Amino acid sequence: MNDRLSNSNSDLAAIILAGGKSSRMGTDKALIEIEGIPLIQRITQIAQGLTPQVYVVTSTPEKYQSYLKGCELVKEIDPQGPLTGFAEGLSWTHTEWVLLLACDLPKLKLEPLQEWVSRLPEIAPEAIAYLPHHPKGWEPLCGFYGRSSLPHLQAYIASGGRSFQEWLAQHLVIEIPLAEPDLLFNCNTPADLNNILSNFSLALDNCDLKKKIAEN
Numbered sequence: 001m002n003d004r005l006s007n008s009n010s011d012l013a014a015i016i017l018a019g020g021k022s023s024r025m026g027t028d029k030a031l032i033e034i035e036g037i038p039l040i041q042r043i044t045q046i047a048q049g050l051t052p053q054v055y056v057v058t059s060t061p062e063k064y065q066s067y068l069k070g071c072e073l074v075k076e077i078d079p080q081g082p083l084t085g086f087a088e089g090l091s092w093t094h095t096e097w098v099l100l101l102a103c104d105l106p107k108l109k110l111e112p113l114q115e116w117v118s119r120l121p122e123i124a125p126e127a128i129a130y131l132p133h134h135p136k137g138w139e140p141l142c143g144f145y146g147r148s149s150l151p152h153l154q155a156y157i158a159s160g161g162r163s164f165q166e167w168l169a170q171h172l173v174i175e176i177p178l179a180e181p182d183l184l185f186n187c188n189t190p191a192d193l194n195n196i197l198s199n200f201s202l203a204l205d206n207c208d209l210k211k212k213i214a215e216n
């Protein structure tokens with residue numbers, strides 16, 4: 001067996017990024033409620049189904065803390081995009097593997113993630129990440145990174161790099177076979193949100209957003 005990971009999820013932590021501008025949505029995506037549950041809470045609860053060690057990286061922890069029972073809030077002082085947010089979170093972790101998740105993945109489910117976790121012991125030790133791939137490149141915000149990737153990541157950031165795709169291209173990354181691409185549906189705009197509502201067959205609990213969607 002690969003010695004990077006035992007069978008226990010005590011070797012896994014999760015990092016959730018909640019520090020974006022939500023400029024396309026026009027309102028904080030993390031707080032959009034679906035079935036009365038804010039997206040940030042939905043994602044952290046899924047992550048907590050895999051590991052008790054869940055870190056939420058954000059420059060505004062006060063906005064989210066009431067929804068994030070049992071999570072560690074990591075306050076970002078100088079947010080510069082998802083890559084630096086991830087590096088900040090990764091520096092707090094101590095596990096062999098870290099699951100990185102965006103906060104705007106409303107179709108994410110626990111079961112496929114559990115299956116992916118079960119495959120981590122098979123990943124080549126020289127790989128820095130285990131990620132889904134789509135036609136435009138890696139999906140960096142729903143997959144796994146070895147904690148040993150931190151020095152590489154810090155060096156890349158110190159050299160001025162801010163692109164996940166560029167950084168990942170410099171290293172071995174193993175692809176997660178994706179049976180349900182829908183899981184990665186990224187909710188960035190009011191139109192995206194409108195698209196997913198039928199899946200949940202529910203009312204949207206955010207009145208301002210209801211107006212935006214109606215205008216769209």
Ligand SMILES: Nc1nc2c(ncn2[C@@H]2O[C@H](COP(=O)(O)OP(=O)(O)OP(=O)(O)O)[C@@H](O)[C@H]2O)c(=O)[nH]1
Nearest residue numbers: 017018019020021022023024079081082085102103
């Ligand atoms: N901690 C942290 N998370 C970030 C930062 N920028 C983006 N994110 C997160 O990264 C994920 C993907 O972000 P995007 O959807 O690409 O961008 P966004 O800034 O949230 O939204 P737009 O302004 O519409 O591009 C989301 O979970 C964001 O909260 C950042 O500077 N710090």
Ligand SMILES: [Mg+2]
Nearest residue numbers: 104186187188
């Ligand atoms: Mg997004």
